Amino acid sequence: MTTRRQFLAGGAVLLGAALAERATAAPEIQSRDSSDTASPLFNGKAYTPVVTPNGWTLPPRLNNGVKEFHLVAEKVKREFAPGSTINCWGYNGSTPGPTIEAIEGDRVRIFVTNRLPEHTSVHWHGIRLPNGMDGVGGLTQPHIPPGKTYVYEFTLKRSGTFMYHPHSDDMVQVAMGMMGLFIVHPKNPKERPVDRDYCILLHNWDVEAGTATPKSSTMTEFNLWTFNSRAFPGTAPLLAGKGDRVRIRIGNLSMHDHPIHLHGYDVHVTGTDGGWLPKSAQIPEITINVPVGAMRAFELIADEPGDWPMHCHKLHHTMGPMGHNIPNMLGVQHDDIVHKINRLVDGAMAMGETGMAEMQEMKMALPENTLPMMSGDGPFGPLEMGGMFTLLKVRDGLARDDYRDPGWYRHPPGSQAREIDMP
Numbered sequence: 001m002t003t004r005r006q007f008l009a010g011g012a013v014l015l016g017a018a019l020a021e022r023a024t025a026a027p028e029i030q031s032r033d034s035s036d037t038a039s040p041l042f043n044g045k046a047y048t049p050v051v052t053p054n055g056w057t058l059p060p061r062l063n064n065g066v067k068e069f070h071l072v073a074e075k076v077k078r079e080f081a082p083g084s085t086i087n088c089w090g091y092n093g094s095t096p097g098p099t100i101e102a103i104e105g106d107r108v109r110i111f112v113t114n115r116l117p118e119h120t121s122v123h124w125h126g127i128r129l130p131n132g133m134d135g136v137g138g139l140t141q142p143h144i145p146p147g148k149t150y151v152y153e154f155t156l157k158r159s160g161t162f163m164y165h166p167h168s169d170d171m172v173q174v175a176m177g178m179m180g181l182f183i184v185h186p187k188n189p190k191e192r193p194v195d196r197d198y199c200i201l202l203h204n205w206d207v208e209a210g211t212a213t214p215k216s217s218t219m220t221e222f223n224l225w226t227f228n229s230r231a232f233p234g235t236a237p238l239l240a241g242k243g244d245r246v247r248i249r250i251g252n253l254s255m256h257d258h259p260i261h262l263h264g265y266d267v268h269v270t271g272t273d274g275g276w277l278p279k280s281a282q283i284p285e286i287t288i289n290v291p292v293g294a295m296r297a298f299e300l301i302a303d304e305p306g307d308w309p310m311h312c313h314k315l316h317h318t319m320g321p322m323g324h325n326i327p328n329m330l331g332v333q334h335d336d337i338v339h340k341i342n343r344l345v346d347g348a349m350a351m352g353e354t355g356m357a358e359m360q361e362m363k364m365a366l367p368e369n370t371l372p373m374m375s376g377d378g379p380f381g382p383l384e385m386g387g388m389f390t391l392l393k394v395r396d397g398l399a400r401d402d403y404r405d406p407g408w409y410r411h412p413p414g415s416q417a418r419e420i421d422m423p
């Protein structure tokens, strides 16, 4: 066995060998392949633990005051929404990988086992650490070969919202879904307290209709847009009790910026990649642009009950993958043409003359494993959304640890838009 002192004195050259030996002492591998939202790890903590919608938090093992985690890089199958399951790469059975949660000042030791068909590494995006722990394959460490385990160890110097992802064959591995959130709470639980704390990773994918494996070399033309690797109507709602202080943290490892828009509230941006913002710099917003490679945290007081959409405001990012290359038929009268085409092809349809809403009503047959362009049914009809779309559900009298979907909001009488007769 390698002692801790030898381990620290080992230096870069011995790192590989020493770490492989230590790997025998790695914590048990925790894995999860469900896309249900896991309950936060309360366990009598002084701070409010984060909730990863459609995701989970990796439980640590305490070893002589060090918090130990075990990540396993591997192929995973992820249901993006019912009807579409995608062949991804991720960690511990899921994409995004499990959220790592710790406290400022904690020493963490993270074992990384590589079960991928090619080498990998893990970069701790935004975390202040010694250079040799930065996880850049070929630069700060050798790449982790398939079948091998490496260990990273560092002290968390500051609180905030961070991420992890490979820095080996980055383009392919991140495109396939290898990413996770790393949340560090302030040491003093009275600093920045909230009642609910959510974290979401944004991503994009290019999966051809009728197939299940993302095209990892696509640069800009993606057709699937996800919150925590789920597309609406597969995205879990965010819940809040009336009056709760809610924090939403969003990280972006996709290849596009995403202006995330929340209905019904003005929010204050309280944190960026660089840290927390002083009160005087907490700008009020209703749409928070989250640039590529960046994190944003914003907060609100949930004082207005209802079902409030939160979605990317690039509106093709709130749609499913079908038909983004369709010709513009707006205003084109195509009734005669359809008759002529029908003489040649039975059942041919022409659409788009009056807009695209009819697409969802028709419930067209779709290629296998492919989501419709617009989907989701609300209490008053089709929702005509997809992709990066979810709901903040604010309810009266919700218990602090209640994260179950309460169903649709019931509007108080007289508080809803309605049809009237025009003279």
Ligand SMILES: [Cu+2]
Pocket: 225, 256, 257, 258, 259, 312, 313, 314, 317, 388
């Ligand atoms: Cu977007």
